[in-house]
Amino acid sequence: MGAPKQKWTPEEEAALKAGVLKHGTGKWRTILSDTEFSLILKSRSNVDLKDKWRNISVTALWGSRKKAKLALKRTPPGTKQDDNNTALTIVALTNDDERAKPTSPGGSGGGSPRTCASKRSITSLDKIIFEAITNLRELRGSDRTSIFLYIEENFKTPPNMKRHVAVRLKHLSSNGTLVKVNTQLLIQDS
Amino acid sequence: MGAPKQKWTPEEEAALKAGVLKHGTGKWRTILSDTEFSLILKSRSNVDLKDKWRNISVTALWGSRKKAKLALKRTPPGTKQDDNNTALTIVALTNDDERAKPTSPGGSGGGSPRTCASKRSITSLDKIIFEAITNLRELRGSDRTSIFLYIEENFKTPPNMKRHVAVRLKHLSSNGTLVKVNTQLLIQDS
DNA sequence: CGGTAGGGATAGGGTTCT
DNA sequence: TAGAACCCTATCCCTACC
Numbered sequence: 001m002g003a004p005k006q007k008w009t010p011e012e013e014a015a016l017k018a019g020v021l022k023h024g025t026g027k028w029r030t031i032l033s034d035t036e037f038s039l040i041l042k043s044r045s046n047v048d049l050k051d052k053w054r055n056i057s058v059t060a061l062w063g064s065r066k067k068a069k070l071a072l073k074r075t076p077p078g079t080k081q082d083d084n085n086t087a088l089t090i091v092a093l094t095n096d097d098e099r100a101k102p103t104s105p106g107g108s109g110g111g112s113p114r115t116c117a118s119k120r121s122i123t124s125l126d127k128i129i130f131e132a133i134t135n136l137r138e139l140r141g142s143d144r145t146s147i148f149l150y151i152e153e154n155f156k157t158p159p160n161m162k163r164h165v166a167v168r169l170k171h172l173s174s175n176g177t178l179v180k181v182n183t184q185l186l187i188q189d190s
Numbered sequence: 191m192g193a194p195k196q197k198w199t200p201e202e203e204a205a206l207k208a209g210v211l212k213h214g215t216g217k218w219r220t221i222l223s224d225t226e227f228s229l230i231l232k233s234r235s236n237v238d239l240k241d242k243w244r245n246i247s248v249t250a251l252w253g254s255r256k257k258a259k260l261a262l263k264r265t266p267p268g269t270k271q272d273d274n275n276t277a278l279t280i281v282a283l284t285n286d287d288e289r290a291k292p293t294s295p296g297g298s299g300g301g302s303p304r305t306c307a308s309k310r311s312i313t314s315l316d317k318i319i320f321e322a323i324t325n326l327r328e329l330r331g332s333d334r335t336s337i338f339l340y341i342e343e344n345f346k347t348p349p350n351m352k353r354h355v356a357v358r359l360k361h362l363s364s365n366g367t368l369v370k371v372n373t374q375l376l377i378q379d380s
Numbered sequence: 381c382g383g384t385a386g387g388g389a390t391a392g393g394g395t396t397c398t
Numbered sequence: 399t400a401g402a403a404c405c406c407t408a409t410c411c412c413t414a415c416c
Contacts, residue, residue, distance in 0.1 A: 005391060005409060029383060048410080050384065055408060195397065195403055219389060238404080240390070245402055 008052055015040040016049055125168050198242055205230040206239055319358055
């Protein structure tokens with residue numbers, strides 16, 4: 001029988017992302033033929049690439065809602081979020097599996113956002129913003145709406161959260177911690 | 191709101207089994223489209239069929255298959271079959287709880303294995319073998335190893351049970367009680 | 381034919397309900 | 399704790415359209 005199910009490895013996913021960055025979407029056969037990726041993706045077809053890319057996109061789009069839902073479900077009854085600072089504490093930025101970042105020709109992403117960020121007096125809100133951008137995992141970065149949505153659904157937020165976030169985004173963007181790509185924001189790779 | 195939980199009726203279960211026998215596992219949509227079953231299963235989705243089949247399998251297979259199945263599952267795509275090959279796979283056409291069958295047009299499947307078997311001087315060991323094949327419920331049949339395991343784990347067995355079983359299997363196969371189809375063995379439908 | 385986009389089906393892991 | 403029913407979604411397959 002064929003493969004029971006061939007799950008995508010982080011390496012393969014990274015190769016795909018890099019391939020898309022290099023050749024663009026819809027160039028599946030081209031990416032497969034590129035010697036830079038052909039080895040890693042040798043067990044994948046052009047259709048597989050297409051499917052996986054679609055899946056990645058969808059995941060990124062709805063990522064925040066999903067996480068929020070899960071977070072809510074997992075919250076045991078009676079586990080109230082008090083006003084303690086921990087309410088807004090950020091779980092360790094999950095960079096572990098971020099290793100598989102689009103290592104496009106040139107630089108491999110890697111630096112922990114916190115590291116570079118800590119040099120710039122990060123507020124707890126900033127941490128949240130980084131978490132959002134990191135966890136959203138959107139290849140081309142996340143726009144403000146996605147970031148708002150993520151934060152809104154993953155934290156107890158004050159009424160004017162958006163404004164606060166917007167302010168911080170502008171700040172982080174202007175001081176170089178975040179890089180604006182087109183209309184999107186990326187964590188600056190140090 | 192949602193259905194309170196729609197329990198499977200014996201009719202539905204019978205239809206599902208018949209459908210799998212006719213079209214094979216993994217052909218859920220096909221089974222659902224088959225006019226022979228579509229009426230009975232009209233309130234079920236292809237996914238429901240898949241889930242139910244999984245539940246049936248899991249339940250029936252407690253004990254023996256575990257090892258066998260796990261071993262098989264672990265088998266990577268390219269792994270070769272050793273000499274303990276699948277040539278002895280056996281399929282149980284019907285089981286006792288199949289009585290809800292009359293409803294299916296064309297009356298596929300039907301006779302109780304035991305019935306036809308009893309005409310051929312069934313030994314108590316044979317009954318056990320039939321039980322094993324029946325309860326294993328493996329669509330593509332049960333190989334000797336699975337049968338051995340089933341018996342081993344469900345009965346107090348003498349030390350040389352395997353040999354006895356093997357002998358009976360060969361006997362039942364040669365006298366037509368079990369039918370070898372392709373590389374498989376079926377209980378002969380009377 | 382070869383390639384891509386899109387719809388849809390299946391496989392498996394998880395979750396909920398009993 | 400287990401079993402049955404159901405949910406989620408990554409992966410795979412099929413078809414239409416160049």
